Amino acid sequence: MRQATITIDKQALKKNFNRVKSLAPHSKVVSMVKANAYGHDIKACLSALSETDAFGVACLDEAIQIRKLGYTQDITLIEGVFDEAELVSAIEYNCECLVHHQTQVEWIKKHHTSYKKKNLKVWVKLNSGMNRLGFKPNEIVSIIRELKSFGFTCILTMHFANADTEHDLNQQQQKLFLDIKEQCSPILASCCNSAALFKWQDLHFDYVRPGVMLYGASPFADHTVNELELTPVMDFSAEVIALNTIQAGEKVGYGSSFIAPHAMKIAVIGVGYGDGYPRAYQQQNYVYINGTLAPLIGRVSMDMMAIDVTDLPTSIGDKVELWGKHRLVDDVAIANGTIGYELLCRLTTRPHRI
Ligand SMILES: Cc1ncc(COP(=O)(O)O)c(C=O)c1O
Secondary structure, eight states: OOOEEEOOOOHHHHHHHHHHHHSSSTSSEEEEEEHHHHOOOOHHHHHGTTTTTTEESSSSSHHHHHTTOOOEHHHHHHHTTTHHHHHHHHHTTTTEEESSHHHHHHHHHTTHEEEEEHTTTEEEBSSSSOOOOSSSSHHHHHHHHHHHHOOOEEEEEEEOSSSOOOHHHHHHHHHHHHHHHHHTOOHHHHHEEEEEEHHHHGGGSSEOOOOGGTOOHHHHHOOOOTTOOOOOEEEEEEEEEEEEOOOOOOESSSSGOOOOOOEEEEEEEEEETTTTOOOOOSSEEEETTTTEEEEEEEEOOOEEEEEEEEEEEEEETTTTEESSSSSOHHHHHTTTSSOOHHHTTTTOOOOOEE
């Protein structure tokens, strides 16, 4: 059987969740499980997150999947609903909605009785400078006051554009958020994703919303998961399916982009971009095999790719870690000019799942 396999380590997920709790002991945790738990398989992950207070998802379909699996924790729809009919379903499935534009506010006011009957809170989004979703600072206070007058319990929320780096906007976003929070006091508040949760203890407030850190990938370009005391949850592995000895001047793979500088032993691995492994590495990329890192050579094809094992005892059937605890997804991402988040989310359905 072809061995391209994704294995999910639930103990690692629990450990990372506990890391969240140790960093933010006084806040409720909304575990972000959108996009199939960042590609990890939502079903596999939910049971390991049994101590979470809530789940965060991007759409009602994702929330319904959680309910159908039998989980009763709060669910936040972090973009709210996309039409009025969906609001009726969201209420039916006990989902808390975010509002980021006026029409959503109108829908929620119209359905206030059934919404409040379920004790659902309303997440009200401030556009504090990311200019993706949310009300402008000069409009949000009156919206919150109006929602409060309808008897809703509101949570003021926003999202940082640059929590992973040093950026002037960080201070501006924080200042705006604190200012609006003050004006709307008393109000529940939430603004921390993984990076913010690590960096700004004083901004944890009522709810933190960790995503990538739960899965043991780093939210920062300049801090590894080991430094952050996180454990990779996903192991993406395949195996050696062929070994070739080639002479100086021979070529490897599509486009013959790799030309052997000397006699080499190469191993062909049964995995490719058809499984979700990235094709376009811009810096030298590696896999972990037999206790060491071995470099990729030539182009990644749909079902296979090649590595240099000239000095490494290697046999057909040897396990190759594409990313996991030894070859970090964040490092594969850097080699490919992207972020770990993207690699995790874009895996295909072809690898086996354990
Ligand atoms: C609104 C919101 N909160 C929290 C998160 C979690 O972010 P991270 O995975 O960086 O922790 C996201 C992710 O995109 C988000 O959109």
